[in-house]
Amino acid sequence: MTVASTALxxxxxxxxxxxxxxxxxKGETPVVAALEGFPPxxxxxxxxxxxERLVPFLRxxxxxxxxxxxxAGAVSRPRLDPSLFDPLTxxxxxxxxxxxQGGDDATLRAVIGLFEEAGFAVAGVADLAPDLVPGAETLCGAPTEADVRDVARAAAIVEALGRVDVGQGAVVAQGxxxxxxALPGTDAMLDWVAATARRPDPRGAKGVLYKAPKPGQDRRIDLPTLGPxxxxxxxxxxxxxxxxEAGGVILLDRAAMLAEAGAAGLFLWAREP
Known part of the structure; x- marks a missing residue:
């Protein structure tokens, strides 16, 4: 196995x-450890x-x-096989x-706790690759005043959703x-909007997607992600x-995102919370 100080x-x-x-x-080759059934x-x-073999894996x-x-990466709750557990796990x-039973946030906190108790420091994406988590700036285009109002409304909705551990995104148009x-994710939400959503005023603001971490979320894990x-x-x-939310969302392939957004006439805005 590759010897390294960091494991992903x-x-x-x-x-x-x-x-x-x-x-x-940065000159480091990490150990890449994948949860079985969820290949990167x-x-x-x-x-x-x-x-089921977590303790041997930690060792x-x-x-x-x-x-x-x-x-890093997406997983769903795996089905556990009782016959595979070692005594310590x-x-x-x-x-x-x-x-x-306490929800996704409680589950992720428990996972972090297990790794920390085993003696590992737990780092977030922003710690290892800060360029993937941009601070406040407008990367492409410019939101109109109506867009800014819709973003503020969406931010309030996402904060409320996060407080009950539901989701990290919302689409708002004309208030x-x-x-x-929700559980199906951002792609499913956007596909639904494309297929069904109608604005009250067809000539009014088109609407916005807003993403942010949940209030009080441990930002070392499960940050929202955006990509091309x-x-x-x-x-x-x-x-x-x-x-x-600036500093709270991961951008995958920023150059490709900017190219796609510029071609489509969209704005990309890392907003100060």
Whole structure:
């Protein structure tokens, strides 16, 4: 196995590859450990693991020289096989089940706690690759006054959703909420808006997508993510642009996002919370 001080605990999607590439540009080759059943895009894992064998996996990381971990990529709750538990991991089951019953945020906090108790520092994407998490700026285009009002309305909705651990995004047009993000995710929300949503005034503001972390969320894990595919879906939904909480959202392939947004006439705005 590759010997490195940092391990990326990864799931599916493009984020693990982007984070691994950012670390390699800084001269570090991380250990890439994928949860079985959730392979990352364009990245070959150094090892795969199962939740039922978590303690042996943590020991393997320690023996490989890992002292710091970061989480990247999408996973859903895996179905656990009781026959695969080792005795030490089995002792963690009540704690994990209790956390899962408390919602996604509680589950993620429990996962972080397990890694920290095993002696690993837990880093966020912003710690390892700050360029992926931009601060306040307008990257492309410019929102109108009506867009700014819609973004403010969407931000209030997303904050309310986050307080009950539901989602991290909303679409608002002309002050009305067209859709909110729930379990199916951002892509499904935008596809629904493209297929069904109608604005009260066809000549009025087109609407915006807004994304932000949940209030009180541990920002070392599960930050919202935007990428070129999001820009294409926003354009297909007929929206005016995308805004997000500055410092709280990951951008995948910024150059491609800017190119897509410029071609579609959309604004991209990292908004000060």
């Amino acid at each position: 605990i990864v799931g599916s999607g493009a984020l693990p590859r982007h984070l691994a590439e950012a670390l390699r540009r 895009e364009g990245l070959v894992p150094d090892l795969c693991f199962r939740i 393997e990381l320690e023996q490989s020289g890992v002292s710091r971990v970061a989480f 089995a002792q963690m089951v009540p704690r994990l089940i209790a956390a899962m 009305l909420c067209l859709a909110v993000e 595919a999001t820009v294409r879906r926003v354009a297909a939904a007929g929206l005016a642009g995308i805004a997000w």
